[in-house]
Amino acid sequence: MQTLIQSVLTLQNGTLETVDVLLMGDRIHSVAPARTLPVAPHQRLIDGTDRLLLPGFVNGHTHSSQVWQRGLIPQLPLELWLAHVFDSTPQQLDQFYWGAVSTAVDTLMSGGTCVMDHAYVIPGQELETVDALVRGYKAVGIRAVIAPLIQDLPFASGLPKGCLLPQGASPRSSAELIGLMEEIVAEFHDPASGIYIGVGPTGFHRCSDELLAGCGELSDRLDLCYHTHLLETRAQHRLAQERYGISAVQHLHNLGCLTPRTSVAHGVWIDEGDIDILARSGSTLVHNPVSNLRLGSGLAPVLKSLQAGLNVAIGCDGAASNDAQNMLEAIKLGTILHNVTDEDYEHWLTPEQAVAMATAGGAKGVNLGDRTGTLAPGMDADLVLYNLDHPDLLPRTNPLQLLVLGRPTDVLESAWVQGRQLVHQGQLLTVDTAALHHHLRHQSVAAPDLPIQHRWAEAHYRNVMLRSVGDL
Amino acid sequence: MQTLIQSVLTLQNGTLETVDVLLMGDRIHSVAPARTLPVAPHQRLIDGTDRLLLPGFVNGHTHSSQVWQRGLIPQLPLELWLAHVFDSTPQQLDQFYWGAVSTAVDTLMSGGTCVMDHAYVIPGQELETVDALVRGYKAVGIRAVIAPLIQDLPFASGLPKGCLLPQGASPRSSAELIGLMEEIVAEFHDPASGIYIGVGPTGFHRCSDELLAGCGELSDRLDLCYHTHLLETRAQHRLAQERYGISAVQHLHNLGCLTPRTSVAHGVWIDEGDIDILARSGSTLVHNPVSNLRLGSGLAPVLKSLQAGLNVAIGCDGAASNDAQNMLEAIKLGTILHNVTDEDYEHWLTPEQAVAMATAGGAKGVNLGDRTGTLAPGMDADLVLYNLDHPDLLPRTNPLQLLVLGRPTDVLESAWVQGRQLVHQGQLLTVDTAALHHHLRHQSVAAPDLPIQHRWAEAHYRNVMLRSVGDL
Numbered sequence: 001m002q003t004l005i006q007s008v009l010t011l012q013n014g015t016l017e018t019v020d021v022l023l024m025g026d027r028i029h030s031v032a033p034a035r036t037l038p039v040a041p042h043q044r045l046i047d048g049t050d051r052l053l054l055p056g057f058v059n060g061h062t063h064s065s066q067v068w069q070r071g072l073i074p075q076l077p078l079e080l081w082l083a084h085v086f087d088s089t090p091q092q093l094d095q096f097y098w099g100a101v102s103t104a105v106d107t108l109m110s111g112g113t114c115v116m117d118h119a120y121v122i123p124g125q126e127l128e129t130v131d132a133l134v135r136g137y138k139a140v141g142i143r144a145v146i147a148p149l150i151q152d153l154p155f156a157s158g159l160p161k162g163c164l165l166p167q168g169a170s171p172r173s174s175a176e177l178i179g180l181m182e183e184i185v186a187e188f189h190d191p192a193s194g195i196y197i198g199v200g201p202t203g204f205h206r207c208s209d210e211l212l213a214g215c216g217e218l219s220d221r222l223d224l225c226y227h228t229h230l231l232e233t234r235a236q237h238r239l240a241q242e243r244y245g246i247s248a249v250q251h252l253h254n255l256g257c258l259t260p261r262t263s264v265a266h267g268v269w270i271d272e273g274d275i276d277i278l279a280r281s282g283s284t285l286v287h288n289p290v291s292n293l294r295l296g297s298g299l300a301p302v303l304k305s306l307q308a309g310l311n312v313a314i315g316c317d318g319a320a321s322n323d324a325q326n327m328l329e330a331i332k333l334g335t336i337l338h339n340v341t342d343e344d345y346e347h348w349l350t351p352e353q354a355v356a357m358a359t360a361g362g363a364k365g366v367n368l369g370d371r372t373g374t375l376a377p378g379m380d381a382d383l384v385l386y387n388l389d390h391p392d393l394l395p396r397t398n399p400l401q402l403l404v405l406g407r408p409t410d411v412l413e414s415a416w417v418q419g420r421q422l423v424h425q426g427q428l429l430t431v432d433t434a435a436l437h438h439h440l441r442h443q444s445v446a447a448p449d450l451p452i453q454h455r456w457a458e459a460h461y462r463n464v465m466l467r468s469v470g471d472l
Numbered sequence: 473m474q475t476l477i478q479s480v481l482t483l484q485n486g487t488l489e490t491v492d493v494l495l496m497g498d499r500i501h502s503v504a505p506a507r508t509l510p511v512a513p514h515q516r517l518i519d520g521t522d523r524l525l526l527p528g529f530v531n532g533h534t535h536s537s538q539v540w541q542r543g544l545i546p547q548l549p550l551e552l553w554l555a556h557v558f559d560s561t562p563q564q565l566d567q568f569y570w571g572a573v574s575t576a577v578d579t580l581m582s583g584g585t586c587v588m589d590h591a592y593v594i595p596g597q598e599l600e601t602v603d604a605l606v607r608g609y610k611a612v613g614i615r616a617v618i619a620p621l622i623q624d625l626p627f628a629s630g631l632p633k634g635c636l637l638p639q640g641a642s643p644r645s646s647a648e649l650i651g652l653m654e655e656i657v658a659e660f661h662d663p664a665s666g667i668y669i670g671v672g673p674t675g676f677h678r679c680s681d682e683l684l685a686g687c688g689e690l691s692d693r694l695d696l697c698y699h700t701h702l703l704e705t706r707a708q709h710r711l712a713q714e715r716y717g718i719s720a721v722q723h724l725h726n727l728g729c730l731t732p733r734t735s736v737a738h739g740v741w742i743d744e745g746d747i748d749i750l751a752r753s754g755s756t757l758v759h760n761p762v763s764n765l766r767l768g769s770g771l772a773p774v775l776k777s778l779q780a781g782l783n784v785a786i787g788c789d790g791a792a793s794n795d796a797q798n799m800l801e802a803i804k805l806g807t808i809l810h811n812v813t814d815e816d817y818e819h820w821l822t823p824e825q826a827v828a829m830a831t832a833g834g835a836k837g838v839n840l841g842d843r844t845g846t847l848a849p850g851m852d853a854d855l856v857l858y859n860l861d862h863p864d865l866l867p868r869t870n871p872l873q874l875l876v877l878g879r880p881t882d883v884l885e886s887a888w889v890q891g892r893q894l895v896h897q898g899q900l901l902t903v904d905t906a907a908l909h910h911h912l913r914h915q916s917v918a919a920p921d922l923p924i925q926h927r928w929a930e931a932h933y934r935n936v937m938l939r940s941v942g943d944l
Contacts, residue, residue, distance in 0.1 A: 045708065067867075069869070070867065071869035075817065292812075293808040293811055293813070296817060296820065298812050323872055324879035326879045331637075333805070336547065339765055340764075340769070340770050345768060351546075364890050393544075394913055394916075395912045398543045402543035402795060405547075405766065410881075437866060440867045441868065465815070
């Protein structure tokens with residue numbers, strides 16, 4: 001199967017250019033100046049006039065099952081928000097299937113061709129949960145990296161001193177979890193079909209050193225993405241000081257967890273020293289601007305990170321902390337938000353840089369920088385074709401700026417993952433979205449009462465985290 | 473004409489309730505508990521099941537002709553951005569007509585029923601420009617307040633010392649401008665048809681005291697909204713110190729410009745004393761979160777303003793500083809953005825408060841709080857019906873939270889302005905949007921080269937505004 005896209009606008013080395021692109025099988029075969037590639041009779045021809053072709057975005061951090069909690073959880077700081085999330089987490093396997101389908105569809109229809117799913121898995125049904133997720137992603141046809149959330153410390157251990165909470169059930173041991181991950185990798189890691197398993201320790205705050213380092217060893221040995229939450233909140237920053245006496249980033253580095261396969265979500269509270277360690281280790285910072293605002297976590301130092309050479313990707317985060325999974329929304333906010341953090345506008349992110357973050361930056365963050373995220377010969381054909389004639393992309397000014405700084409919807413005309421066309425004329429070709437919507441409509445999770453844990457924790461949290469602003 | 477909407481979810485005093493709503497002529501006649509209003513044979517009946525009925529939002533600050541500059545102007549601080557905007561401002565009357573149509577359509581289809589257009593008007597063709605705008609708004613049927621931008625100081629006067637720029641042409645005198653405004657009011661101010669003229673001095677930075685006060689006198693005498701830019705940037709804050717030696721807000725107050733008819737756009741750099749003056753005067757702060765980030769202006773003190781009793785509205789600002797005119801986007805960002813400015817989450821804006829800002833808050837800001845922005849008997853029927861069965865508003869959790877914190881598109885089923893139905897089954901009933909898109913497609917403004925003014929001003933701006941961070 002060959003597809004020739006003729007005279008299409010695209011970004012080449014950060015500049016808009018009109019080119020011909022030939023797709024062959026699952027790969028991009030060639031990229032050449034417009035109207036220079038010969039047309040062969042067996043090729044499918046696509047006229048690229050008034051179209052923009054970009055590598056698919058990577059939704060660099062999300063939690064797919066939170067689709068069921070969209071619109072459910074109030075705006076709260078992470079530590080209290082989590083109590084609500086735990087209380088309403090779905091526990092049925094088919095909800096995980098449809099959660100993956102919904103996350104994949106929303107990501108795809110907003111220009112994404114790959115999802116990093118830092119996935120909640122049902123305790124005792126971990127393999128079955130991953131199986132449901134894999135089936136969901138395969139049904140849509142999107143590329144997916146599934147990193148099951150694992151932790152070996154109880155919830156209360158993830159809070160600074162004084163933020164008392166019931167310890168809760170003791171999670172599995174580090175050794176058991178590593179064994180479980182080996183099983184999951186053996187069963188589901190399947191690069192040829194675009195499904196990958198990552199190791200996803202929840203975050204240093206809920207993981208022992210043994211588990212963090214064990215995940216690092218697994219990532220090294222099996223060439224897996226290492227994905228973890230890192231310093232999302234001030235409480236986590238404080239906890240790191242209490243527990244380690246050094247920065248959490250330095251601690252992870254000492255444990256061997258930071259490599260070019262590593263991506264850390266949020267990093268709102270990393271400082272310049274942390275940025276330097278992350279950059280030198282070749283790791284990736286995944287920025288989740290909508291979630292960081294919704295939970296009041298803060299503004300991640302994205303401009304400083306990029307200036308220091310740290311790779312940055314963009315994520316939506318789960319639908320319980322960003323009640324949408326729209327990549328274009330996350331990219332717009334992740335672009336303009338940082339203008340208020342640096343007076344010198346020459347440091348501000350351009351639309352071209354934003355696209356690079358969300359494509360090549362995202363691909364590197366999931367350890368797939370050599371396969372996806374770049375429009376170049378030899379790369380997998382993970383591509384999205386935008387219709388520049390759509391009203392949301394008018395008038396005819398700078399199409400990339402309209403895409404990134406506007407609020408376009410339904411502008412996606414075609415999309416391919418590994419050369420397979422998933423979207424044609426704006427319509428998804430794979431799953432039946434009516435069935436998805438039927439399930440979302442009829443299987444809703446009830447809004448919980450104010451969780452007991454919240455009421456119990458609120459006073460402690462308030463006492464510790466709000467009465468001491470400025471001492472960190 | 474009577475319309476009975478039965479058993480529809482709505483907000484009553486900040487709480488979701490299911491009610492019956494009867495519209496009669498251009499007004500809301502009654503609001504009563506669900507299934508209690510009698511059905512009369514001549515009424516049109518609408519089943520409110522799975523629907524949410526809200527007062528229409530007010531797009532509290534925009535510049536309609538910037539539709540043509542959408543996607544055109546780079547991200548720059550206001551003072552340099554303006555040089556680009558001036559260089560590419562449309563100068564043909566039909567562009568103003570279509571600019572108004574486009575702004576009205578985008579506002580309406582994202583839940584807005586009223587626009588405050590702080591309108592650029594072609595020098596020497598001011599009445600003709602306003603006429604084109606009025607025709608555009610009437611064609612769509614939206615309520616509109618048109619406040620022509622007027623100033624009697626040259627552009628360079630609006631910058632702090634050292635930010636040298638060519639003075640440019642001398643604008644008209646204050647007396648001429650006031651005379652012009654009286655003419656425009658006499659010709660176009662027509663409350664019965666939903667078209668209002670406001671007085672819109674560009675901002676203190678480009679207006680003499682005589683013009684600012686003259687506008688205040690006009691607003692008092694003719695009961696007009698007084699709308700002006702205020703302390704959008706640090707440069708304006710510095711200029712006020714240089715020119716007045718007191719805060720710009722205090723200065724405007726001393727001139728008699730701050731009344732319950734006054735709304736000020738941005739207020740990014742107002743301090744607590746300013747908030748107090750604005751609140752006590754009964755004025756309105758119009759928050760434009762997307763624009764404030766895109767131009768790097770800063771974070772307006774919205775939470776502190778609300779806590780001090782200052783009325784706050786939400787605006788999109790013009791399409792040259794927010795490359796979309798989507799009210800739901802502006803409301804979402806204006807809600808979650810401020811969570812990072814206050815550690816105490818009990819101060820964070822709820823979806824209910826966000827809706828109140830964008831409806832009643834916006835209506836008060838355009839001096840129409842007694843006519844629109846509230847769903848209550850006797851108010852004008854400016855209402856929007858959302859389809860809660862739309863995939864963007866699933867699963868069935870908190871519909872208001874999904875509307876405000878999600879990224880819904882095409883969720884609007886019906887909309888009425890002054891009792892006239894403008895949208896039915898998601899389709900606009902009034903203007904031909906195909907014609908609008910044809911004009912946007914074929915009349916595009918070319919991207920300007922880097923404006924001469926920009927090159928000239930950049931070094932001065934950099935020298936004055938960036939080498940002295942922290943001295944204000």
